Amino acid sequence: MVAGPTRHALVLGAGLAGSLAAAALARRFDTVTMVERDDLRTAAGPRRGIPQARQSHLLMGAGARAMESLVPGVLGDLRAAGAHFLAAPTEVAFLTKYGWLPRTPHDEYVVCCGRDLLDRVVRNRVLARHRIEVLDAHDVVGLLGVPTAVGGAVVRSRRTGEQSVVAADFVVAATGRSSRVASWLRDLGLPEVPDEVVDAGTAYATRIFDAGLPPGQRAPAIVMIANVTGDAVGGVLLPIEDGLMTATMIGMRGSEPPTGDTEFLAFAKQLPHPEIADVLAAAQPVGPARGFRGLVNRRSLFERLPAWPERFVAVGDAAAVLNPAHAHGMSVAAFGVAALAAGLERHGNTPGLAGRVQRAVRRRGRDAWDLAVSDDLRHPRVLGPRPGPAGRVQNRYADRITHVATARPPVTRALVDVIALAKPVSALLTPRLLWAAARGPGQTRQQEAGK
Template sequence: MGRGTAVVLGGSVAGLCAAGVLARHFDKVIVLERDQLPPGAEHRRGVPQSKHPHFLLNSGRRAIGEIFPGFEEALIAAGGMHLMPSMDAAYCENDGWAPRKSGSMTMVYSSRVLIERVLREKVRELPAIEIREGVTVTGLRSAGGGTVSGRVEGVEYRADGADEDYLPADLVVDALGRGSSSVDWLGAAGWAAPPERTLDAKVTYVSRWYDLPPADRRPESWWWRHLVVTPTQDTGDHPEEHEFLSNFFPIEGDRAVVCMGSWGIDMPRKADTFEAAVDRVRATAFGQATHACTPTSEVHLTRSTGNKWRRFDLLDVPPVGLVCVGDSICAFNPFYAQGMSSAARSALILGEMLDGRDALDPAFFREFLGRQKKSLDVPWMLAMARDQAYDFATGSEVAPAWRRRLAARLSWPIFNAINATSREDAYVEQTFAQVFNLDRSLRQMAADPRFWFGIARYKLRQRLGRTVVPGGFDERKDPPGTDFTGYTGPADAAPAGSRRGDDLVGT
């Protein structure tokens, strides 16, 4: 404490996490939020993404838990569900339903609006934090813009129905999201614009909210809580819905968010076309589950999915007195569920630096940008690995044609091999889970000889017919609920009728 006043622009997940960290180091933390914040778990204008599924990755769970002790417990008490995806979710992969078995990864499932409600409750427990609602930020005020002695000194804003006002600050945190105008405000004051890295793979997705049927009226085949259907890898003629990545995503209150998305395909926008599309998803259980539920919302569409990284770390003279977190610094394709976790990780870095430094001088901000860049490299590389494979992608990070062809040819076979190997090799399964949860980088995984040895060994065993856990359960039938944890095989001795082409469904 004792550093004066910090001002946070934006009261969403990124801003609230930053405020929680700053409350330990500043006498006063003021959060300026344009919306009037709802008392409960409700949608609001400033977070249009709240209408779609949100995964809180393990690294994000831990980071938020460090910032707000007891967060996960409070989220579960409010209705969030602590589940093991490999046991509680049914995954339709390239060759059909994946086997159900225990894994190393767990997740807390809930809506984005519930996550924010619990975070707001945690923030309001901290006396140093004041949230001012109905406030529009109109600019940054600085001195010596673009010079080595320049500094951001405060924030210009306008409260509802009031004249423009000014709030001096010892530190400003920009958590205004993709639409942040900080770069423009800084440019008007003499600061150089940061280089931007961009890639837009034309991802569009649509979601609709549903009430589940009462527990005693759900089909016996609903052992699962979460359904995932990956895009087909079939290059032949098929309905375009086979190209969708589809989620039947469980949230609190016995509800689900049904979401379908694609790369470069127009998505259904009306209720009737949405309901028709779920029947054409390649796994028939997806449409059946959707129709068994009661819709409670319209169809919500999102096309603002481009990846964009404002590289303040590359500036010769980065702005002192300003830190950007969340989408205001690096916005990802939301399909990869990296945003909330990356924002919380940036907040933790800020907190660690405030713990160890007294002066908020140029060296402090340059070091923060360097450490933040290292953290953001991890999710950015994952996003690029998929989105760079598309010929219709646009932006500064479009890959050369040869690399796009290579990615298109190899990405799915490698992904399939990792998934299959994970059924029988705990090291491969844990390593891939760490990468998915941003605890390990794609580069580290690619350089791990044990990881690739595991995959090579599995492929050899597969060729010799010595694999243990079966896969490829018929996607035209219900996902089998058999628990293959500890199954000793061989794979071809799996329950009768469970494999693609059999007449019965394994149980």
């Protein structure tokens, strides 16, 4: 462990990524300040700064473990608050275009709860463990510094309009999918940061339901993976806290789901299997359906800058936005903050740290990016580069493995490990799995979602 300056750190954003970053920084810095545009003193509920919070959210087990390493005790807090920890695929029904994955016992899991609850539980645990100042209801106007180093931020109060300077020895941007990191860097004198974008036009519509189940019982968890050819539609049904469940309809460009009462259920009936529609028909809606669009894959190519400024790192959606249909965004945010924590532990706040960490953030999100992009680029109406010969071979192999996984439990478990980001994509290229793919699925047995 290398010693370094440990005075004041600044986190821009107090959502999930920002709270985790504050916890990581509090281990090494004397004081930490979080700046948040929303008013955190208001009652718990959806925040304007997280417009997709009303949609269904899945936290992969690998992301949950990264969160626990950063904020010990947080998973226990989530359980106590009503979050569901479901073994995958044992307790989660996955429908692929080749059929249901078998409910084979496995040690991977997913965490299901409302996004507002998850953010609040994480932030409360972080603030209870560390002395962290929160400047809520403040906008970030820009960064302080020069092209070679960042020294804080200029903020403006939403309550008074007063503008002030917050100096810092290290700054982390966790400002979400609407982040202005690229323009802030440009204002410091750095060149334009190019983006890489793959846009399949994915749209969501989500509604909360009360299944009317007795206390102690929960709604089923069903994930119907969107078929990315033709009418690309999918659906997700997840149990959340307080005996409720969220149902999300997913459609790509040309197949966007509606939010009207009758239209929402009609869309559910058009999914590849009637299981979700059957559950919803017997449930009571709680509030209206809410849509969300503009769900692209976009990452900033920070590595193309001539040099990365010292004492500044972007994490979570501020570094790369993933199509949330793949349910990887929260886990990737936790991975990126874990890379920040590891860098601080090894090097301290020394010259070169920020560049090392930013490269590590990109590496930790690479598998999730590749999985999302390779899937979305199959859609005929996608806006993005078409896969070349190597990409087409990879897609054919992914299809083959998925098909085999519907019939062979060992392959199912390997596939779930990759989908859940517990293992890299390369884990599907072992001799055992290559042989299984060559053999094929054999005699398949069609399963129902509940089997």
